Amino acid sequence: MASTFLADSEAPIVLLSAKKHFDQLPSSKEQLYAHHLSRASHWGTRAVLRSVSPESEAIYDLILRVHDKLGQPKDNEGYVTQLGPNATAYLEYASQFLGNLGNFKSFGDKKFIPNLTPEQFDELIAKVGDDEVSRLYQLVKESLFSTEPGLLGWRDQGHVSSYYPGDQVPTKQEIETVNSALADKGIMPENTRVEKVGDNQFVVHVASADPATTPDYYPDSISYKGATITFKFGDHATEFAHIVDELKQAQKYVANDTQRKMIGDYIESFNTGSMNAHKDSQIQWVKDLGPLVESNIGFIETYRDPSGVRGEWEGLVAMVNQDRTAKFAELVASAGKFIPQLPWDSALEKDKFTPPDFTSLEVLTFAGSGIPAGINIPNYDDVRLTIGFKNVSLGNVLSANPKNPKKEEVITFLTPEDQELFRKWRDDAFEVQVGLHELLGHGTGKLLQETSPGKYNFDRDSVPYKTWYGPSDTWGSVFGSTAGSYEECRAELVALYLILKSPREVLPIFGIAEADFDDVTFIATVLMARAGIAALELWDPSSKKWGQPHSQARFAILKQLHQAGVVSLDSQAADFDDLVITVHRDKLGQPAVDALGELLQDLHVYKCTGNTEGIAYYADKTNVGDYAKYRDVVIAKKRPRKQLIQANTVAEGDKVTVREYDESEVGMIQSFAERHV
Numbered sequence: 168m169a170s171t172f173l174a175d176s177e178a179p180i181v182l183l184s185a186k187k188h189f190d191q192l193p194s195s196k197e198q199l200y201a202h203h204l205s206r207a208s209h210w211g212t213r214a215v216l217r218s219v220s221p222e223s224e225a226i227y228d229l230i231l232r233v234h235d236k237l238g239q240p241k242d243n244e245g246y247v248t249q250l251g252p253n254a255t256a257y258l259e260y261a262s263q264f265l266g267n268l269g270n271f272k273s274f275g276d277k278k279f280i281p282n283l284t285p286e287q288f289d290e291l292i293a294k295v296g297d298d299e300v301s302r303l304y305q306l307v308k309e310s311l312f313s314t315e316p317g318l319l320g321w322r323d324q325g326h327v328s329s330y331y332p333g334d335q336v337p338t339k340q341e342i343e344t345v346n347s348a349l350a351d352k353g354i355m356p357e358n359t360r361v362e363k364v365g366d367n368q369f370v371v372h373v374a375s376a377d378p379a380t381t382p383d384y385y386p387d388s389i390s391y392k393g394a395t396i397t398f399k400f401g402d403h404a405t406e407f408a409h410i411v412d413e414l415k416q417a418q419k420y421v422a423n424d425t426q427r428k429m430i431g432d433y434i435e436s437f438n439t440g441s442m443n444a445h446k447d448s449q450i451q452w453v454k455d456l457g458p459l460v461e462s463n464i465g466f467i468e469t470y471r472d473p474s475g476v477r478g479e480w481e482g483l484v485a486m487v488n489q490d491r492t493a494k495f496a497e498l499v500a501s502a503g504k505f506i507p508q509l510p511w512d513s514a515l516e517k518d519k520f521t522p523p524d525f526t527s528l529e530v531l532t533f534a535g536s537g538i539p540a541g542i543n544i545p546n547y548d549d550v551r552l553t554i555g556f557k558n559v560s561l562g563n564v565l566s567a568n569p570k571n572p573k574k575e576e577v578i579t580f581l582t583p584e585d586q587e588l589f590r591k592w593r594d595d596a597f598e599v600q601v602g603l604h605e606l607l608g609h610g611t612g613k614l615l616q617e618t619s620p621g622k623y624n625f626d627r628d629s630v631p632y633k634t635w636y637g638p639s640d641t642w643g644s645v646f647g648s649t650a651g652s653y654e655e656c657r658a659e660l661v662a663l664y665l666i667l668k669s670p671r672e673v674l675p676i677f678g679i680a681e682a683d684f685d686d687v688t689f690i691a692t693v694l695m696a697r698a699g700i701a702a703l704e705l706w707d708p709s710s711k712k713w714g715q716p717h718s719q720a721r722f723a724i725l726k727q728l729h730q731a732g733v734v735s736l737d738s739q740a741a742d743f744d745d746l747v748i749t750v751h752r753d754k755l756g757q758p759a760v761d762a763l764g765e766l767l768q769d770l771h772v773y774k775c776t777g778n779t780e781g782i783a784y785y786a787d788k789t790n791v792g793d794y795a796k797y798r799d800v801v802i803a804k805k806r807p808r809k810q811l812i813q814a815n816t817v818a819e820g821d822k823v824t825v826r827e828y829d830e831s832e833v834g835m836i837q838s839f840a841e842r843h844v
Contacts, residue, residue, distance in 0.1 A: 170313045171802060173282045174260040177574060178807035179325070181567045183538070185814060186825040188486040188529040192459060195391070196420045198823040201460045201484055201531060202816040203417035208464055208534035209480020209844045212268060212411040214374060215480050216534055217403065218329050218360065218471070219269030219319070220278075222310040226270060229303040230261045236297045236710060243833050244325045246374045250294050255603050256282040257291055270311070273537030275705040276319035276471060276714040278327075278735050280312050288312075314599035316716060318707055321473045325710075330477045332372075337363040341394070342474050342646075345369050350644055354382060355442035357466040357478035367393050374439030374466070377408035400440050406844070425455045433464060445453040449545035450569050453555045454752050461485050461528055461559065463544060468651075470716050475648035482534035484540070488562045493559060497600035497676045498602055499525045503716060504672070505607055505665055510768040514630045515775040517552065525558040525606055529812065531603060531825075533561075538811055540564050541601040543609035543658075548642055552613070558605040565598060565761070566810060569830055578803045580697055580748045586841035588690055592683070596691040599677050600662045607665065608658025612775050614642060615707030636777040646774070649782045652713065653770065656720030656785070659695070660767040663724065666691045668760045685752070692750045692759065696734045699725020700748060703798040704805055706791055713789065723788045725833050731762035736797070743800040 176266045216223040234240075237249050246254040260281040267273045270280075280287060285308065314411050320326030323338045331337050337345075342361060344544050348354050349371070358374040373385075378401025389396040409561045411434055418430040432448035435441055452463060462485070466478030504518055510514075530538065542559040544658050545551065578586045615625045616636040623635070636645060643650050665673055679687050702718035702725075713719035728734040735749040766788065773781025791798075815826045826841065828834035 172280050174263050174279045175807035178810050179569045179832045180810045181569045182830050183811045183813050185529040185531045189825050195821045197459050200417055202418035202818050202823045203413045203463045204484045205532040205816055207410045207413035208532050209842045210406050211480035212844045213406050214403045215268045219271055220327050222307045225306045231840055232300050232425050233295055234840050236295050252290050253287045256685045262832035262835040265835050268536040271319050274715050278317045330472050335363040340565045344392055348389045348396055356476045369396045371398050372402040372441040374402045374409045375400045376438045380439045382439050384582055407437050446547050450554050459648040470651045475650050484532040485528035485530045488527040488529050491562050495525040509773050510764040511721045521555045527560045527562045529563045530561050538564050541605040543605040560601055592687050592690040596687050603662035603665050603820050608661040613778050616823055632776040634776045634778040645777050652716035652719040653785050655717050656723050657770045659720050664763045695747050696725050703801045719789050727762050789802040812838050
């Protein structure tokens, strides 16, 4: 069992290069703006570590201390020379740890441990010969190798979550009571952690630089359904003080008043802990159209919190790729003709679709546990409805491949012929999928709501729906931990549905020739089906828990297509070692569109009407059942995920330079060592 927890070996390591686009910024003003935003983003690193596992921060310190005490070797051989042949396995663990900002995978939430025995690790530490290294190692040695618990999730169910720190383990019900109490007072929980300190006694830790300053909408305490809740500000105070300082520097180089207000709201939020101020920052961010340097910072996505409401720190800083952005501008302009093609009635769609700012970016910095290929934010439903949102495609993430791969790529579960087409068209198909997913997936839909007692944002007499959201309800509060994966599934469905339903309208926007339409729609479906099978790695058979929202979503789509006969799963071997995924081209017309449309319509109606029957419906659609028989072969054939090394910026006076690193484990470590966060 422990072998499934071992750190990846020979994982592809890729430099996420953005130097060309950074150097093309028109002046030092934009470069300094990007530099200080990047520094602010990286100062949140420890906030991420502290939300993963109790030992993650000490492991981080251990890795950086070892690197420093060895004289900061410039390559892997420098480690091997000083520490011996076991240094290679240590480096693979250290690089994967830094790439995930913790000892749990950012994609899968499963723990990974060094591919070394404790005795071999002991020898490495002894060879470093440093008291502080030894002290840190002793702090984490037991947890470094333990695989129990091995998943992030509810602590009272035997999992790990440092969103709920402390010696006393809160139950799921207790946490949900705290969440309801905060919602009742209008307090957004994204920047909080909750500690149980006694029977029905809880402390809500709020991230802020200044522990002495309290946002005026916070009460001193809350008594709610037998629970007493108090607040403690200043979580991550040291790091947030640096974040605030860097943002004050960035504010000197803003391009306009909108950016100035946005940075001001960030400063207030991170200084005081006000999530209301962060929401204000997102309003300004949506209004800041077409910036040369794009950024978004804060506790954004809530996937890793088992209760689905607490966010993980992220900091994006990137430059616009003008050529790719032109494609997305055309997609935005065409949104009005695509939305009516989606399988729901107009009552469940916004009264007026506000075209978002949709850009392709080259990422300079994405501080956090993992880097997505696209983003659709903000996640505040009322801001999205009344102000709008932005879609961002991260171009250099989409195209990231190692310059010198360690081994030839193997594309599992496909015939040789399909593998050839897959290599040829996967980047194009994925770009189309990401664009539609972000723009028309996350960007569509209207939540029917009683906005205040007796007032509704829809005509009750003209719709057939009997459920809706109450005045204080949100999508997240009603659908809870199901919401994240459910919404990803809905967005993935919108994209593939439109690719298959309207290829002649969709694909030319992305520069795909008519002669290639059939191959691109075929590979788009293959991508989804193969991702759905690969998702089984991230499903835990003992707890029946999905470790990653996107994977759960893609499995649901595979299952739907398989049960509709659009996809076949063929194998003659008892252990399914010869498993082949076949997508039937002759069924990519109406049969596939109907199957996808049925699932998409159901998910959309449940979501928009606040009907919690959708939770059980989605659980059924993602119930693995007989598909569990394929899990062992999926794990046996899995390939390591890419690890992305980010550059650093260095400012000397008005001059900012980009420092990039070798595509190696040591390059990953060096990039973190030079951030000094």
